[in-house]
Amino acid sequence: xxxxxxxxxxxxxxxxxxxxxxxxxxxxxxxxxxxxxxxxxxxxxxxxxxxxxxxxxxxxxxxxxxxxxxxxxxxxxxxxxxxxxxxxxxxxxxxxxxxxxxxxxxxxxxxxxxxxxxxxxxxxxxxxxxxxxxxxxxxxxxxxxxxxxxxxxxxxxxxxxxxxxxxxxxxxxxxxxxxxxxxxxxxxxxxxxxxxxxxxxxxxxxxxxxxxxxxxxxxxxxxxxxxxxxxxxxxxxxxxxxxxxxxxxxxxxxxxxxxxxxxxxxxxxxxxxxxxxxxxxxxxxxxxxxxxxxxxxxxxxxxxxxx
Amino acid sequence: xxxxxxxxxxxxxxxxxxxxxxxxxxxxxxxxxxxxxxxxxxxxxxxxxxxxxxxxxxxxxxxxxxxxxxxxxxxxxxxxxxxxxxxxxxxxxxxxxxxxxxxxxxxxxxxxxxxxxxxxxxxxxxxxxxxxxxxxxxxxxxxxxxxxxxxxxxxxxxxxxxxxxxxxxxxxxxxxxxxxxxxxxxxxxxxxxxxxxxxxxxxxxxxxxxxxxxxxxxxxxxxxxxxxxxxxxxxxxxxxxxxxxxxxxxxxxxxxxxxxxxxxxxxxxxxxxxxxxxxxxxxxxxxxxxxxxxxxxxxxxxxxxxxxxxxxxxxxxxxxxxxx
Numbered sequence: 001x002x003x004x005x006x007x008x009x010x011x012x013x014x015x016x017x018x019x020x021x022x023x024x025x026x027x028x029x030x031x032x033x034x035x036x037x038x039x040x041x042x043x044x045x046x047x048x049x050x051x052x053x054x055x056x057x058x059x060x061x062x063x064x065x066x067x068x069x070x071x072x073x074x075x076x077x078x079x080x081x082x083x084x085x086x087x088x089x090x091x092x093x094x095x096x097x098x099x100x101x102x103x104x105x106x107x108x109x110x111x112x113x114x115x116x117x118x119x120x121x122x123x124x125x126x127x128x129x130x131x132x133x134x135x136x137x138x139x140x141x142x143x144x145x146x147x148x149x150x151x152x153x154x155x156x157x158x159x160x161x162x163x164x165x166x167x168x169x170x171x172x173x174x175x176x177x178x179x180x181x182x183x184x185x186x187x188x189x190x191x192x193x194x195x196x197x198x199x200x201x202x203x204x205x206x207x208x209x210x211x212x213x214x215x216x217x218x219x220x221x222x223x224x225x226x227x228x229x230x231x232x233x234x235x236x237x238x239x240x241x242x243x244x245x246x247x248x249x250x251x252x253x254x255x256x257x258x259x260x261x262x263x264x265x266x267x268x269x270x271x272x273x274x275x276x277x278x279x280x281x282x283x284x285x286x287x288x289x290x291x292x293x294x295x296x297x298x299x300x301x302x303x304x305x306x307x
Numbered sequence: 308x309x310x311x312x313x314x315x316x317x318x319x320x321x322x323x324x325x326x327x328x329x330x331x332x333x334x335x336x337x338x339x340x341x342x343x344x345x346x347x348x349x350x351x352x353x354x355x356x357x358x359x360x361x362x363x364x365x366x367x368x369x370x371x372x373x374x375x376x377x378x379x380x381x382x383x384x385x386x387x388x389x390x391x392x393x394x395x396x397x398x399x400x401x402x403x404x405x406x407x408x409x410x411x412x413x414x415x416x417x418x419x420x421x422x423x424x425x426x427x428x429x430x431x432x433x434x435x436x437x438x439x440x441x442x443x444x445x446x447x448x449x450x451x452x453x454x455x456x457x458x459x460x461x462x463x464x465x466x467x468x469x470x471x472x473x474x475x476x477x478x479x480x481x482x483x484x485x486x487x488x489x490x491x492x493x494x495x496x497x498x499x500x501x502x503x504x505x506x507x508x509x510x511x512x513x514x515x516x517x518x519x520x521x522x523x524x525x526x527x528x529x530x531x532x533x534x535x536x537x538x539x540x541x542x543x544x545x546x547x548x549x550x551x552x553x554x555x556x557x558x559x560x561x562x563x564x565x566x567x568x569x570x571x572x573x574x575x576x577x578x579x580x581x582x583x584x585x586x587x588x589x590x591x592x593x594x595x596x597x598x599x600x601x602x603x604x605x606x607x608x609x610x611x612x613x614x615x616x617x618x619x620x621x622x623x624x625x626x627x628x629x630x631x
Contacts, residue, residue, distance in 0.1 A: 105600030
């Protein structure tokens with residue numbers, strides 16, 4: 001076992017976990033409070049990346065790009081809520097899924113029209129672009145550490161907002177009993193528009209963080225959104241804490257499975273069999289995890305207390 | 308009149324539609340436009356998949372967001388034996404049906420423990436699992452896909468290498484699938500399924516183990532869709548995991564809902580509108596997904612029950628509803 005590689009993959013897993021949490025948080029808040037299934041959440045992740053790419057090019061600064069792209073993505077989320085989502089609260093989940101599926105088609109095509117079919121790279125400033133030497137002489141890209149820390153920072157911020165502010169109180173109340181909150185005179189429509197916009201900003205932020213590594217590309221949100229759904233199912237829909245724990249577990253299992261499953265399998269089977277089955281098994285790992293969790297706890301690991 | 312508009316389009320219109328499908332190859336040859344046969348072949352194969360999804364979605368209220376997985380399983384059930392030089396159609400189609408049924412049994416057993424949006428997401432996640440499995444098996448082409456060098460052989464009984472024969476084979480399959488779903492829905496079994504959609508607890512109280520009924524219908528639906536997948540593999544001769552991408556599953560749901568979930572011919576109508584619109588919009592502009600997506604949103608927001616619902620709504624407006 002190469003412990004250096006192991007540590008690096010742990011960090012990579014953590015980085016994926018942080019990104020998944022940023023996505024899952026908005027998804028689970030919107031679902032927890034308004035009972036709305038938003039498939040197009042991944043499109044906001046993509047739009048965040050494209051906004052950031054364009055603004056980085058215009059301003060010649062990645063940091064400025066992020067700072068300007070964040071409110072822009074929130075605004076876009078607010079518009080989506082206003083134009084499409086708001087009309088659908090009284091409909092059932094199937095309608096939510098279909099309409100937001102339509103939104104995905106619109107967003108992907110709009111990006112193709114505006115930015116073209118090829119992806120957009122985001123150049124990093126020098127101070128974010130290098131390697132840093134960690135304990136034990138391991139080299140790790142600075143930017144990946146930045147992703148982990150800024151993601152954790154945002155998670156802490158979100159925790160503070162949900163647990164210690166008036167807005168957070170309303171969000172928690174809305175998630176556990178919407179009717180009661182409305183009866184108390186809270187404009188739940190406004191509250192939700194706000195949550196939707198904040199969720200969009202989180203998703204967009206995740207897109208901005210990953211785009212310098214992978215490029216902003218069409219449909220980049222469509223694969224990761226399913227994983228984000230897996231995260232909130234494992235964590236328990238509507239639970240921020242569940243989303244956080246599940247995101248870390250899923251991020252680690254996915255990354256570790258891809259790098260070490262073949263070695264683990266070699267303990268049980270021939271090297272050749274291990275090498276052929278490992279890729280397929282590691283691709284399935286998080287879904288198997290989800291199935292196992294659901295088989296024992298259909299409501300997820302940390303279901304919200306009142307539903 | 309009531310029965311007419313309860314199912315939306317009158318049945319004779321749909322029978323006329325099937326007759327049109329039956330005559331289409333002749334029409335295509337006459338119009339010197341052989342491409343039409345390909346277009347309608349794809350339409351009918353997808354229609355079978357939509358009909359299978361409608362069995363559980365429309366009648367049973369189970370929104371499977373992973374039905375394209377059975378399409379891809381069925382396609383690989385043709386592709387993988389063909390890769391080893393086995394072209395026996397009976398074997399390939401049997402594998403397609405059995406493999407789809409087996410996967411549906413395992414995933415359905417877990418997914419049906421949950422309800423509503425959980426069910427939607429879990430079926431979707433399981434479909435992604437199938438998708439990524441095929442993507443990661445390098446032997447069968449991974450995400451580059453697999454070329455099938457010859458279509459299924461049916462011991463000399465049927466030669467589907469000829470597109471005309473394949474066309475009528477698919478048309479017969481579509482009618483068979485419609486007949487099967489019709490029979491199931493109007494049986495005692497089907498009544499339990501739709502009863503469980505309406506009020507699961509009451510059905511259980513009456514004494515029906517609804518979980519088992521729902522699982523059985525889920526497995527049947529998966530098997531029919533796997534069969535459609537085997538047809539699709541034969542039709543395209545080139546299969547990729549892409550066929551089972553979750554976006555494809557979304558399209559299948561859209562076809563069912565567009566035509567009208569829970570009506571016999573609705574899914575066929577929805578598939579026809581979907582495929583034809585896709586075909587002709589994409590000729591107008593490469594950005595056809597945008598109006599397509601916008602239309603989807605509008606249909607969902609403003610009509611309930613798809614095109615069938617629109618007819619029903621029109622019927623009520625014109626006063627036909629009142630007369631009946």
